[in-house]
Amino acid sequence: MTAIPVDVPRTKGSVTLPTEAGHEAAVRALFEKWGADAIRDSDGTVLSPELLAMGPRIYSTICLVRADQECARRHPDKLPMKFLMSEPVTAGSERVCIDPLAGFHREKYKLAAAPEAMEYWEVIDRTTGEVLRASEWAFDPASGLVTMKSAVPFHVYTVNVLVYVIWDTTSMYNHLVNKWNRPHVVSVDPYDAETSDELMAFFQRWLDAHPQTAVVRLTTLAYHFNLDCDENAADKFRDWVGYQETVSIAALKDFETEYGYRLRSEDFVDEGYYNATARVPSERYLDWMRFIHRFVVRFGKALVDRAHAAGKKTAIFWGDHWIGVEPYSPEFQEMGIDIHVGACEDGVALRRVADAPGPQVKELRLYPYFFPDVFREGGDPLAESTANWSKIRRALMREPVDRIGYGGYLSLVTRFPEFVEHVAWLCDEFRAFRRMSRGTESYKAPVKVAVLNAWGKWRAWINSFGAPQKFLVKRPDVTLVAGTNLLECLAGLPVDVEFINFDDIRNGVAKGINVIINDGDAETAWSGGRHWADPQVAAAVRAFIHRGGGFIGCRGPTACPRQGRYFQLCDVMGVEKETGQGVQSAALRPSHVPPHFITEDCREWDFGCTESFVYVRDPATQLLAAREAHVMLAAKEFGAGRSVFMAGLPYSPENARLLYRAILWSARLENSLARWFSTNVNTDCAAYPEADVFVVANSVNREQATTVYDGDGNPQEITLPPLASRWYRGC
């Protein structure tokens, strides 16, 4: 083939920018330069006539639960609540005194100590696991202390308490981290009927007062994600998708009525792990999530209906108060949201937004945020944006979105002229994708990949952080993945992806799925933990593979120590992990690393670890890469199917290619490789059959030559400048 490069005409639009009072000239200049067509104001910003004269579409932001501070202060007993576990205290004698809030930031919480709240408090002997009887401890409201007089010496005790969140988490974060010095913002809990009525009335007045607003940007809806600081304002706990701060006594009671059982504080506290995303979720916690999600949908729908009645569209931002929104749930569509905005710093984040079902317009809020943490003397916003965009563009080649945008203070940007030029190029490149692809789907290999974990769709395209994440020292508000990052590799591959959980496969893997990926630390939600002890699960996945399915295990796949196995699908993968139990049995040591389809493109990979502690257990296993005697990559046939084990997979162009080849090999689709395929691992290509075009992109900052195979397998030599993409007609 000899396809002809297309000179894509420059256009404008599809870009949203923030406004900034007092810097109208800067806003206007960048609006023009970057070809923006929408402006987002913040709460309280008044748009100047000068800006309005540009004719932008106006997004106005409102976060209703914190918009009316008067309402919050009128109802101190209607603030969001949560359950906290005190720091564990070791009894030095029979007398123990616990300050439940010690170790938490003193300004964020207030103990809820009314009788109906106290009913939920629990004092637990963590050495025995027993809950103490109420007569065995006492709470003194004056001091805020819990005391015990007959503790068992040298047992460890904790107190689970119910508290009010008296400082909105985002406000607190900006106060502590970004040194904002504004009055503490308080959020309210919209679950309370009276509060909800007040919020609706407030919203109606707000709609009436914003005639120029085309889009109401609900930032976001009802409940804040969990972010805790210690007494010294240092990070203590973060769960960006956790339902910890969704509690109220009214909701707990309604839940009890609806589900027929009563939740305990320990159901939320979860031994102090707080049902964080890495934990295999309990059925009780999942019930609570479903319950709150349905409430948030009802609350959101009421807001959307009002906005629509006022002739406005609505947007949600996958941001601070996003808990309960769940864009992958079918109920989400009942809200009627029009635009779905997501912060996006990599391919995973793009797919999180782009893959969400429904008719919503999809918009990315790109990084860096225009904020002094990066836009300062010595900061390098250009490098950050370039690194992000090369990953985002890979993913964009697989799933389209409709718009991009930025947030923060535009006035900060003007001091970085190279960055201004770079964003102009980036916006043009994004619009070229829009224009050339016409929003159509790009070519996919005939393979559907299902990512199997304990969450499934509930946590589609959420980073499955592993233990190395805890030891990563990084900028606090930037997503940087330590060690393995298989999802980022996957985000840019031309394959269909869906996320499934163990309920989805317990009775058999759905038709249409070709390859299952199980990627995560052992015994966490990401690999599945106790679900692998379920005979139905293990048998269903084995049956799927045996009849021809592919399986890719990464990190601690199928790990669950039981019946002599750590990897429950050890028989399928042919490898096993040594945890210390089996030191006296010998590992097989295949000396021969055979040439293999999976490893054809590269010689060396970084698997994100130096020691996997995984060894070959079955002689039929093909060892494809090892570090000393530790298995890094292995493959095995199982019945008509095939499996691949990887010790880890940090994102890199080489590893993304490795994953693609592993997917095709495990699905016996090796022959599909040379279809819309760019041989050089630093390049990617995507074809849009409906638009009769294809694009080739260079991910690295050096010129790259590559061979591109078209849909019939015909090769063409192409050379691309650093970081560039180029469009071709003919597909």
Added chain:
Amino acid sequence: MTAIPVDVPRTKGSVTLPTEAGHEAAVRALFEKWGADAIRDSDGTVLSPELLAMGPRIYSTICLVRADQECARRHPDKLPMKFLMSEPVTAGSERVCIDPLAGFHREKYKLAAAPEAMEYWEVIDRTTGEVLRASEWAFDPASGLVTMKSAVPFHVYTVNVLVYVIWDTTSMYNHLVNKWNRPHVVSVDPYDAETSDELMAFFQRWLDAHPQTAVVRLTTLAYHFNLDCDENAADKFRDWVGYQETVSIAALKDFETEYGYRLRSEDFVDEGYYNATARVPSERYLDWMRFIHRFVVRFGKALVDRAHAAGKKTAIFWGDHWIGVEPYSPEFQEMGIDIHVGACEDGVALRRVADAPGPQVKELRLYPYFFPDVFREGGDPLAESTANWSKIRRALMREPVDRIGYGGYLSLVTRFPEFVEHVAWLCDEFRAFRRMSRGTESYKAPVKVAVLNAWGKWRAWINSFGAPQKFLVKRPDVTLVAGTNLLECLAGLPVDVEFINFDDIRNGVAKGINVIINDGDAETAWSGGRHWADPQVAAAVRAFIHRGGGFIGCRGPTACPRQGRYFQLCDVMGVEKETGQGVQSAALRPSHVPPHFITEDCREWDFGCTESFVYVRDPATQLLAAREAHVMLAAKEFGAGRSVFMAGLPYSPENARLLYRAILWSARLENSLARWFSTNVNTDCAAYPEADVFVVANSVNREQATTVYDGDGNPQEITLPPLASRWYRGC
């Protein structure tokens, strides 16, 4: 002080050598050169008049259970038995066929399929953990196969079978590894009364036929340790201290009568882990060990009584058939053994022999064994001996032994003249220790260290191999410890050591113990696993520390995932391990590594791992060493006591010093450091107050200068040649 070096006169004796038929001249020359006073013959060796003329004490070796091959072949139904688990088989359909012996060396086992044996067979669905009913499977004696007709597809099945050991393990090992080509040796099980009577009669005849024998070396007693090969003769499983091959139906039935319950095959098979030493032992397996131990003591006593009646002494060798001997058990003394010989390649092995209680003469069988694996073209026996001896000598300075010796073929040694000279020096040095110390105890710091694991005295001074051991590629018959080796560090420290288990402390730690060490992989017998879930254990250890005790945790100390903690004594140690469950909670990151008593002598250590995944959990923790953000060494006060955490501790002079300082610090005995203390970490000193001498030794092959502090803390400068030791009068 200015102590005066002593010129130790050369003497002879305290050395045992093997003899070798046909090489009398070589034997005689080395016997003279090395100052030996005893000769050990092997089964069947006839000593020449020439050798007898040297007047050696004669040790004659007999391993009774394999001495009479006629007896073994007369009683094919009285061979030792064991339980094996088949390789797990995944059901592809409802019909499953399992060859129970597939994967095992075909010449070692024979299925025991008589009805009374079949009663112990178990077919287990490893996917559900359920034992199948006997009606659900069938065994075909002709094919040796077990078949099922209604298996659950894609469940995994195993068959536990009872087998006869039809090839003695040592014979098989020499056949396969050392390419010996002699007839297969078969051992018998002395548990059978008739067999036992035959063995006793054989032994009596043997005693009568060996009038020149002074010492009967029982090599060793009744049951062989477990060593399995696969079908290709590759190593499959090794447990040097396991009771796997001690089974007979008679013993099982007697056990049932005595203990009131019946053991299952699964009690032995243990999911395929076979109760290997790393496994936290079950009470049922411990009962079996006690039962067999008592039998071995009865059997051994009968042999010893006969030898004594014949005017001979007895020796046991801690070797192949040593299972059931248990030299640390009080019952062991009932046997009346006179000499206790142990193979010894490092300080741990010396301590294993030297610390065993009782009046036995202690003798070390040193390495390298005179065998062609080392004594070959290109082999370096000198380097191996030098490396071993520098570790053994460190330990010898803490606990004396009475004799040393060698094994193998002396004729091989003569081709290595430097090695011959080296051994002459080594024997002289050993005799100098004997002569100067007069066998008295060396000075110890006033601290008693208890090593706490699930075995206690049952496995005193047994290497606590961790997971890295599995990935070590090494010579199969040499003990080389991968990664951490705290015991080797401990073996050469001037402290009292004992080994305790969790029963020993459940009701309180005994008076006299100053420091508890808990060292081992998480959830193994070495760290203790489920014992840490016992509230009595956790509370007892906390109470001990709180009232002033020391605690040193290494690798996975107190690990047992439960109630929000992985390290159950997280409160004591101040550090916690991240397994993936707590990724969303932040680690404390102390930036300041303070100067500390523990770390005063060195700057850099190798903790045997690059990532510990351990982080600081309590702000009172002192972080003493870290690698990136991973804690390697930390210290904390707890009540009146102190604890130290180490991520690992491979043996090195620096790490041994680190451990010594950690012990003294944790016991608040910092002031005891400069007492009989040599400042240079490559040197050690030991004082013998009763003998009024002290010795200083240099562990490395370079001259070392050091300051030695005497018992009153007075310093003296001393310089030592490479690897040398020097004795001084005055103590």
